[in-house]
Every structure is written in C-alpha cells, then in structure tokens.
Amino acid sequence: xxxxxxxxxxxxxxxxxxxxxxxxxxxxxxxxxxxxxxxxxxxxxxxxxxxxxxxxxxxxxxxxxxxxxxxxxxxxxxxxxxxxxxxxxxxxxxxxxxxxxxxxxxxxxxxxxxxxxxxxxxxxxxxxxxxxxxxxxxxxxxxxxxxxxxxxxxxxxxxxxxxxxxxxxxxxxxxxxxxxxxxxxxxxxxxxxxxxxxxxxxxxxxxxxxxxxxxxxxxxxxxxxxxxxxxxxxxxxxxxxxxxxxxxxxxxxxxxxxxxxxxxxxxxxxxxxxxxxxxxxxxxxxxxxxxxxxxxxxxxxxxxxxxxxxxxxxxxxxxxxxxxxxxxxxxxxxxxx
Amino acid sequence: xxxxxxxxxxxxxxxxxxxxxxxxxxxxxxxxxxxxxxxxxxxxxxxxxxxxxxxxxxxxxxxxxxxxxxxxxxxxxxxxxxxxxxxxxxxxxxxxxxxxxxxxxxxxxxxxxxxxxxxxxxxxxxxxxxxxxxxxxxxxxxxxxxxxxxxxxxxxxxxxxxxxxxxxxxxxxxxxxxxxxxxxxxxxxxxxxxxxxxxxxxxxxxxxxxxxxxxxxxxxxxxxxxxxxxxxxxxxxxxxxxxxxxxxxxxxxxxxxxxxxxxxxxxxxxxxxxxxxxxxxxxxxxxxxxxxxxxxxxxxxxxxxxxxxxxxxxxxxxxxxxxxxxxxxxxxxxxxxxxxxxxxxxx
Numbered sequence: 001x002x003x004x005x006x007x008x009x010x011x012x013x014x015x016x017x018x019x020x021x022x023x024x025x026x027x028x029x030x031x032x033x034x035x036x037x038x039x040x041x042x043x044x045x046x047x048x049x050x051x052x053x054x055x056x057x058x059x060x061x062x063x064x065x066x067x068x069x070x071x072x073x074x075x076x077x078x079x080x081x082x083x084x085x086x087x088x089x090x091x092x093x094x095x096x097x098x099x100x101x102x103x104x105x106x107x108x109x110x111x112x113x114x115x116x117x118x119x120x121x122x123x124x125x126x127x128x129x130x131x132x133x134x135x136x137x138x139x140x141x142x143x144x145x146x147x148x149x150x151x152x153x154x155x156x157x158x159x160x161x162x163x164x165x166x167x168x169x170x171x172x173x174x175x176x177x178x179x180x181x182x183x184x185x186x187x188x189x190x191x192x193x194x195x196x197x198x199x200x201x202x203x204x205x206x207x208x209x210x211x212x213x214x215x216x217x218x219x220x221x222x223x224x225x226x227x228x229x230x231x232x233x234x235x236x237x238x239x240x241x242x243x244x245x246x247x248x249x250x251x252x253x254x255x256x257x258x259x260x261x262x263x264x265x266x267x268x269x270x271x272x273x274x275x276x277x278x279x280x281x282x283x284x285x286x287x288x289x290x291x292x293x294x295x296x297x298x299x300x301x302x303x304x305x306x307x308x309x310x311x312x313x314x315x316x317x318x319x320x321x322x323x324x325x326x327x328x329x330x331x332x333x334x335x336x337x
Numbered sequence: 338x339x340x341x342x343x344x345x346x347x348x349x350x351x352x353x354x355x356x357x358x359x360x361x362x363x364x365x366x367x368x369x370x371x372x373x374x375x376x377x378x379x380x381x382x383x384x385x386x387x388x389x390x391x392x393x394x395x396x397x398x399x400x401x402x403x404x405x406x407x408x409x410x411x412x413x414x415x416x417x418x419x420x421x422x423x424x425x426x427x428x429x430x431x432x433x434x435x436x437x438x439x440x441x442x443x444x445x446x447x448x449x450x451x452x453x454x455x456x457x458x459x460x461x462x463x464x465x466x467x468x469x470x471x472x473x474x475x476x477x478x479x480x481x482x483x484x485x486x487x488x489x490x491x492x493x494x495x496x497x498x499x500x501x502x503x504x505x506x507x508x509x510x511x512x513x514x515x516x517x518x519x520x521x522x523x524x525x526x527x528x529x530x531x532x533x534x535x536x537x538x539x540x541x542x543x544x545x546x547x548x549x550x551x552x553x554x555x556x557x558x559x560x561x562x563x564x565x566x567x568x569x570x571x572x573x574x575x576x577x578x579x580x581x582x583x584x585x586x587x588x589x590x591x592x593x594x595x596x597x598x599x600x601x602x603x604x605x606x607x608x609x610x611x612x613x614x615x616x617x618x619x620x621x622x623x624x625x626x627x628x629x630x631x632x633x634x635x636x637x638x639x640x641x642x643x644x645x646x647x648x649x650x651x652x653x654x655x656x657x658x659x660x661x662x663x664x665x666x667x668x669x670x671x672x673x674x675x676x677x678x679x680x681x682x683x684x
Contacts, residue, residue, distance in 0.1 A: 235467040253467050
C-alpha cells in the first residue's frame with residue numbers, strides 16, 4: 001500500500017472517530033441526572049412562565065432527538081426539530097452554544113482559555129521531555145549505579161504521586177516565595193507591559209514545575225528501559241566493534257532507536273494534557289481549560305462541558321494521528337499495511 | 338616478535354564473576370567465576386585463515402571479543418601486530434616504541450586504531466544491523482567514525498567497492514534499502530561489507546553462517562576465501578561446524594571448555610585427529626557418501642559447568658578413553674607432527 005493511501009486511511013479513521021465523539025458528546029450530558037434550568041434559576045420566586053421562557057431560549061423545551069408527538073400527528077418538519085439537530089446544526093456553524101452559567105459564547109470562552117492552558121502545557125511538556133529523556137538516558141548509561149537507582153526511585157515516587165497532592169506539597173514548600181494561584185497579581189493588566197509579563201512568569205513557575213515533575217517521571221522511566229533494551233541489541237555491539245565511542249553509539253544508534261516508544265507516549269500524553277491539566281489548574285487556580293471544565297461540572301454547564309469535551313477529543317484524536325504518521329517516517333519496519 | 342604472526346594470544350584467561358547473592362553470602366559460599374576462556378594460546382599468521390572450533394559455551398566467541406577489545410581479559414596477553422591489546426582494554430598506556438607505536442596513543446585512540454585494522458563479523462545478521470539505518474549509512478559509518486573520507490564521492494566509491502566485494506552487485510541497487518528489505522544472506526553480506534570498508538588486516542568471523550540457510554553458507558564462505566585471495570586478509574573463523582571449517586580454513590584449533598585441546602593444519606586435524614574430543618567430533622561429522630560406514634564415537638553427558646571445571650584433564654568425565662591419571666593431571670601440549678599439537682595424556 002502506498003504511503004498516501006495509508007495517510008488517507010488514517011485520516012479517515014480519525015474523522016470517523018470524531019463523528020462518534022460528536023454524537024456521544026451530545027447524549028452523554030443528556031443522560032446525566034439533574035435539570036440545568038434549576039441551576040440557572042437562583043430566585044425561588046421566579047414564575048413558571050419565566051422558567052418556561054428560559055427553557056425556550058435555550059431550546060430545552062424541544063425533545064432530545066426525535067419528536068414522537070410530531071411523528072404520531074404526521075407533522076414531519078417538526079419530527080427532527082429537536083435538541084440534537086439543533087446541536088449538529090450549530091456545531092457545523094462553529095457555534096458551541098451559550099454558557100448556562102455566564103451567558104457567554106462557549107467558543108469565545110474556550111478560545112480565551114485555551115492559550116493559557118497551552119502555554120502551561122507546552123512549557124511543562126518541553127521541560128519534561130527534555131529532562132525525562134536526558135535523565136532516562138543517563139540512568140541507562142550508568143545502569144546499576146547509585147545514580148541509576150536514584151533516578152529510578154525518584155521516577156517511581158513522582159509517578160505514583162497524585163497530581164493535586166504534589167501541587168499542594170509544592171505550595172507548602174514554597175510558601176511566601178512564589179505566588180500560588182492565578183495567572184497574575186490582581187490589579188496588574190497586560191497594558192502594564194514588562195511588569196505584567198514578569199508577574200505572569202512568576203505565577204507560571206509552580207504549576208509548570210508540578211506538570212514537569214509529573215510527566216518527567218514517566219518519560220524518564222520509559223526512556224531508561226527503552227535505552228537499556230536497545231543497548232543490549234547486537235547492532236550496538238557491531239557499532240562498538242566498528243570503533244564507535246560510547247558517545248557516538250548513543251548519538252547514532254541508541255538514541256534514535258529508543259525514541260520510538262517515546263514518540264508514542266509523548267504524542268498520547270500531549271493529547272491528554274489539554275484536559276489533563278485539570279488538577280494542576282484547579283490546585284493553582286490557573287484560568288485555563290482544565291479549570292473551566294472543573295467549574296462547568298460543578299455548575300452543570302452543559303454547553304461549556306460539551307465544548308471542552310469536543311476540544312479534548314479533537315486533541316486526543318489529532319495526537320494519535322500524529323503518532324501514527326510519525327511512526328511510518330521514524331521506523332522503516334512499520335509497513336503501511 | 339615474528340614477522341609472520343599478526344596475532345599472538347598468550348595464555349589468555351577470561352573469567353566472568355557469578356552474581357554473589359545475599360544467600361551465598363549468608364552460606365559463606367566463596368565468590369564464583371565462569372571460566373569462559375581458561376588459558377588459551379595460539380598464533381595467527383598474516384594472511385592465514387584459522388578456524389576456532391568448539392561447542393557453544395566453549396569460549397570461542399569470548400576469545401574474539403577479547404581480541405577486539407570489546408571485553409577486558411582477566412589475564413594473559415593478546416598481541417596484535419606486536420601491541421598488547423589486553424593492556425589497552427584495561428586502559429593502561431604503553432609509552433614506548435617507535436613514532437608509529439600505537440602504544441603512544443590514548444586508550445580511546447588505541448582502540449580506534451585497533452578497530453581500524455581488525456574487524457568483526459557477527460553471528461546473527463538479523464540482529465547486528467541497525468533497523469533504522471539504510472545500507473549505505475551502515476557501510477559508510479566506519480569510514481566516518483575513523484575519518485577516512487573527506488568528500489561524498491570518495492565515500493560513495495568506497496562503500497560501492499565494499500558492497501560489491503561482498504557480492505552485493507550492483508551496489509546502488511541495495512544501498513538505499515533498509516536491512517529488513519534484504520534476505521538473511523544479503524544481510525550478512527552487508528555486515529561483511531561494513532567490516533571490509535575499513536580494509537582491515539584481520540577479520541574475526543564469529544559463526545558468520547550459523548544463522549543462514551545451508552544453501553547460502555557456501556556462498557558466504559567462498560566470499561571470505563576470495564577476500565583473503567584478493568586482499569590478503571587474515572581471518573579468524575569461529576564455528577561449531579567442522580564441515581564449514583574444513584571447507585576453507587588453513588589451520589584449525591579445537592576448543593573445549595575454555596581451552597584449546599588440539600591445533601594443527603585443517604586437513605591433518607580432520608584426517609588424523611589426535612585428541613579424543615576431536616576424534617569424537619570428526620566421527621560424527623556427516624559425510625556425503627551414505628555407503629561409507631564409520632564407527633561413530635558418541636560422547637556421553639553434557640559439557641560440564643564452566644563454573645566448576647573438572648580437575649585434571651577437563652575432558653575426562655566424558656572421555657571414552659579416560660584413565661585414572663586423567664583425573665589428576667592437566668595434560669600439556671604434545672607435538673604430534675610439526676605444527677600439529679594436542680593436549681592429551683595418552684599421546
């Protein structure tokens with residue numbers, strides 16, 4: 001099979017997966033117990049009529065996916081005029097609805113929050129990837145030494161640690177030195193220029209550190225075992241016999257071959273991290289997607305949840321697609337068939 | 338040092354420590370070692386093909402690894418062109434000799450200089466090639482590492498020559514491929530090309546055909562033989578297969594449990610084996626003529642554990658001719674004819 005065929009097929013799979021997610025995403029929140037209108041209404045004195053008007057505003061008066069009444073009376077145009085068709089129609093227009101809680105456009109809300117999460121994740125991931133690979137390699141190189149044991153123990157320890165707990169410990173340890181919540185000190189605005197960005201940088205330190213240490217442990221452990229495995233291959237011995245130094249063996253043979261499992265793991269974690277930062281963002285009050293989701297769950301804010309789940313699904317699917325495609329380029333043994 | 342010998346092995350020992358567990362320590366058991374190579378001596382003349390024959394576990398691969406400095410010998414000397422590799426491998430410098438003396442270089446450069454002149458072909462062509470490198474890069478890598486080529490044309494020319502010398506003709510038909518696109522025989526030719534590209538003086542071929550189909554074994558062996566004819570390469574060929582060793586080697590050394598038990602011209606060793614172990618091996622080697630009946634000498638038991646080597650002659654527990662004295666004294670080498678020696682008390 002040609003590489004382009006393979007590419008098309010993988011993209012096809014990704015699109016199919018996305019469709020399933022879109023459908024599932026709609027019904028998932030309709031199955032959940034609880035009435036969203038009740039949550040919007042704060043005043044117990046609101047009249048029934050007013051409540052009904054709110055329902056109509058949000059389209060919640062319509063049947064979920066099939067108007068059975070209309071089907072019986074033969075009123076065909078109304079049969080599919082349901083919450084589901086409205087959802088799909090809006091989605092195609094790039095409209096994810098309006099937040100129940102804040103009355104704001106979900107797309108705007110997500111767009112505003114996404115870059116904050118992305119900054120946090122990219123920083124954390126890049127650091128984690130860099131140090132994870134470096135320490136994993138170092139451990140494999142000095143296999144069996146005290147350094148190796150130390151790295152191994154540290155990796156297992158941080159990997160096993162719950163994110164929120166780890167974050168709280170870091171807050172305790174750095175109490176008073178670093179800001180522990182939010183993105184910037186209240187009162188400062190982007191117009192303040194350099195002072196503002198320096199402040200944001202300081203606020204980034206703790207959440208980034210938490211993310212880095214957590215992801216790093218996984219990368220470190222997997223890189224270590226991957227390198228150890230590759231180093232036991234015969235072609236490493238061949239390389240040694242050809243006269244390559246340890247450094248060259250790592251650079252030319254061991255590193256590339258042990259990066260294969262890493263590519264998968266990194267691509268997959270990248271997909272999950274968009275939502276995976278929920279705990280970190282919550283602990284450090286970082287106003288990103290994760291915290292948005294956390295708040296939306298508490299307030300039963302369906303449109304926001306739907307929107308962020310969709311975003312999450314898209315990033316996971318894209319990351320998987322990326323891993324698949326990267327693999328065919330990185331490993332000649334992966335035949336596209 | 339004789340001008341003839343490119344390689345001299347003098348009472349080489351290689352012992353591997355056995356893991357000493359807490360249980361061993363509690364039971365006050367002494368540290369134990371695997372006697373992989375236990376006092377091996379032999380010379381290889383320039384341009385000669387020597388077969389090192391032995392069962393698995395006899396230590397023949399270990400000898401090869403020590404010669405290339407891939408392992409550090411426990412004791413003994415390995416003189417490659419007069420320079421003691423055993424010392425380099427330990428990181429000891431020898432600041433003496435002529436201006437060209439390898440001994441003056443740093444350890445790393447000594448090992449480089451050694452690998453520039455001595456190369457190895459490994460047993461398993463399915464494992465010994467990096468799956469992510471193209472054939473061209475695999476063969477060109479030694480040139481780059483040793484800084485032997487200055488431009489792309491020169492590199493291409495040498496890679497082409499190495500591949501075509503190894504029987505991969507035309508070279509450009511192969512060099513853009515990855516190892517998994519080639520057959521076992523072709524892969525082994527790539528491995529050989531990767532060793533040849535440096536134009537080494539010594540080639541250690543560690544069971545180069547044991548993983549290949551019988552039908553292509555002869556081709557690879559003929560290739561090795563032709564390399565000697567064309568380039569005068571010295572070859573140390575290790576194998577467990579007497580038939581392939583008899584096919585193209587000049588001399589043969591038979592190893593048993595870390596020792597050489599018999600060494601001599603190949604034809605002589607095969608026609609008139611002196612050591613009971615060699616006799617047993619020769620008697621069970623298949624012959625093409627089915628009518629030719631021979632008395633087979635089937636050995637009983639297994640090769641003893643190399644951790645606890647039997648006292649006296651290490652072959653005595655399995656030797657059909659063993660006498661009482663074989664259990665006590667370690668047999669010295671006896672010269673049977675000129676150049677043909679065996680270590681057996683009965684000679």
